[in-house]
Every structure is written in C-alpha cells, then in structure tokens.
Amino acid sequence: MYYVSTRSKNHRLTASQAIAQGLAVDGGLLTPEVFPKLSHNGLKTLTDMSYQQRAVYVMNPYLEDFTASELSSFATKAYGPDKFDAREVAPVRTVDGNTHCLELWHGPTCAFKDMALQMLPHLLSASLVKNDEKKTACILVATSGDTGKAALEGFRDVDGTRILVFYPKDGVSAIQQLQMNTQEGENVGVCSVVGNFDDAQTGVKKLFSDEKLRAELAGRGYFFSSANSINWGRVLPQIVYYVSAYCDLVKTEKIQLGDPVNVCVPTGNFGNILAGYYAGQMGVPIRKFICASNSNNVLTDFLRTGVYDRNRRFYNTMSPSMDILISSNLERMLYELSGSSDGEVRGYMDQLAEKGRYEVGDAVKGKLSRYFAAGFCDDAQTQRVIARMWNEHKYLIDPHTAVAFDVLDQYRAETGDDTAAIVVSTASPFKFCDSVLGALGVTDLREGTDILGQLSELTGVSAPAPLAGLAGKEVRFTDNTTKDHMVDKVLEMLK
Structure with missing residues (x-):
C-alpha cells in the first residue's frame, strides 16, 4: 500500500513515510492509492470483536510496514479503560426506532478527535523509528477547538516530538x-491567533511550505509534521468508528447485516465525514452521507451546486468547531471523485488560492449528488434542537450534535427517506455549557468551571471527569500572535 499526493501522484510513499511527513511537499494531501475491501463475511467477523480488535482489523491493510502485533499494542494503549470511560469506546445510543447516535466523546478530552489522536502518536513515533529519523518531529496544529486539546494530550511528553497548537x-x-x-x-x-480558524489553518500551511523556516529548524534538529486531519494517520483511525457503529447496530439487532444506513455528520474541515465515505468505499453499506453545517454553510452550497466559494461572511457560532470556510480534507474527496486526477485537483486548489472559489465539472457534480446530501442549521434552531432532545428524550447533546440532528430531520422531510440513520455526536455537551444551558432556558450563568456543576445540577447528568478536573488548574499559556507572525512564534518556541 503506497500513498500519493492529491496534487502529484508520481512520488509514492510508504505508510510510515506518509504519517511521518504529514503533508505532501507540493502542498497536497497524502492519500492511499487503493482502498481495501471488507467482505460480507469480514463485516460479520468484525461484529463479534471489541473496538480495539476492530481497529487492528480495519487499519492493518493500510499499514503494510506495521505488524499486526504493533497495531494491537497501539490499540490497547489508545483505547483502554484508562483513556475512555465507556467499555465500547464509541458507543451507539438509540434515540428512537431508526435514529441512532454514535457517541465519540468518551475519551480524555471529551471530543471525537480523541478517537484518532490517541492512536496517532503511536503511529507517528513508530514511523520515526522505521524511517531512522534522528530529528525531533515538531507537530504543528491549527485547531477550531477540539483538535488542539486532543493533540496536546495525545502527544504530551511523547519521545521525539514537540507539539505547537494555534487556535483562533x-x-x-x-x-x-x-x-x-x-x-x-x-x-x-x-x-x-488573531482572526478565525481559517487564518490559523492558512498560517500553519504556510509554515509547512516555508523552505527558509524548514532549513532553519533542520539546523536546530527539528522537522515539521502534522496532527491535523491533513495527516493520513488522523483520518485512518476515524474510519474504524463508522465500521464499528455499523457492526454494533447489527450486533444489537437494530439492523440486519447488509441493511443500508445513512450517516449524518456535523462537518467543518471535512475529515470526519470523509472517513465515513472511506468506510463506505471499503464495503460498509452506507447509502447517504449527510453533511451538516452551521451558518458557515460553504459545504452545503458546494455539495448542492458544485461551486466552492469561501468569499462570504464568516460567522462565530455556538458550534465553533465548524466555523470553517476552507475545508482542507475536501481535497481528498475531489481526488477520489475525479478518478485520481491530480491535475484536476491541482487546478481546483490553485483557483481556491487565487480567487477563493472553484467549480467542479459535471462528472464530479454527479458523484457528489449520488453520495451526499447537505443542509445547515443556525444558532437559534440549534438551541431549539438541544431543548427538544432533552425535553422529549432526556438526551443531552452539544451544539454540533444538535446541528446534525436538525439537518437529518431536514433531509428526511425533504426526501421521505426513513433509512436507519447514525447521527455522529462529536463532543460532550459539557464542553459548551453556556450554549446548552441557554438552550434549556437558563440565563444567569455561573463563571469559570462552576458552570459545569450548574449544568449537572439542572439535568442530573454528571460532567465527564476530565472536564470536572479543570477546576483550579494552572493556566500555562497566554501567548497571542497574528497569522503573519506565526513563523516568529515557532522560532521562539523551538529555541
């Protein structure tokens, strides 16, 4: 299994090389040349496995320079009970007869990014050894909220690494x-970073392509890698939980093996829903990928029209992890839907950089329509959905998950498609106490971490231990910069 850039497929890398490098040298995203298939019998076998075993089974074909024994060790460490507070790791909760919620926030930072960022440090550190890398990997991360903490926690004190996180x-x-x-x-x-997530993400991408900076840091004994979903080592572990969710629905007899499902994913940088698409390409019978956006609905417009245009108003919403206008992982999807045409993808990305927009051809538009549906939900409706889910189901959800539930309702109303659906829940509601409490009618909010107890007292739901443990912790970082001076901050932090 080799990996190539979405913008130039001539240079092939092994899995360990792709994971260590993070981003292709031409600015493209590294992606597998082929996708292995899961047979009907393979899915049946997976149904009786633990999450850790499923992770090894799914990831192994993509990682030919890793042994099954290595991956088993990584999965045990990444998804053990000391990391996740649910035995299933990524449990599936049935909300009503044909609506199920995949809870991806039971890890150490209470967000779905833990599902990949507890695995990635093991993959990366092993990759460095396999490639006989002597320099320290400097992990650069731009975050819209959840990736930053998950990456910091995953790479904390990992040998051979430094990690620098930039957030808006x-x-x-x-x-x-x-x-x-x-x-x-x-x-x-x-x-x-002064600005929004796109400013932070664009700044990080410029750091990767800054040859002078790379040379300076090489002299200091560092090289750049990434923990954002531009790194294949981030996307691959995310495929696992879509496979696992389907198997759990079969195991609990909510569906029969071979029955199709729809998945609805709150989406910002497109990595999460992309992993679901890859699971479908492997053989999980997913009928429709429903992309849920907030008021920053650039993806909704693109999936409906084939025109990607980031030249629009930016909104700061109560679902900040989706406050994104440049969805990096969409590039990998374009590569797949264009028939691995690196030239076509390169053209789209050049147009995006120069004009802020591009329009895909009819062939790609047809495939987008076949596989995807899309909708968006503003903050007012998000609050109504949080309240409804609590009042009707006693199910407490965060704003991102609320966006997904609403867009699924829109899709069903528009199409009449009542296929069993999996709503992807990406964060604990306790990460957004102010928004959740506001949705439940509370206007007098407590300050600091006391707000966690306020939400618990109102609902009777306990705050996750990692968040409750924030009370009284020392604030270590207060630095601020602009996107044009991020290079100075990197040089300062890597003295």
Missing part, C-alpha cells in the same frame, strides 16, 4: 480554551 482568539468555547491553556507536558506549546 475568541473563536473557541471557554472550556476548550481552558483545556488547551492548562495543558501539562514538557514538549507542548499553545498560542492564540
């Missing part, structure tokens, strides 16, 4: 910011 100032929730700025570890750094 005033663009994450108070709890998300506190999680990052209180992060422990000797190899971690955190800095806010």
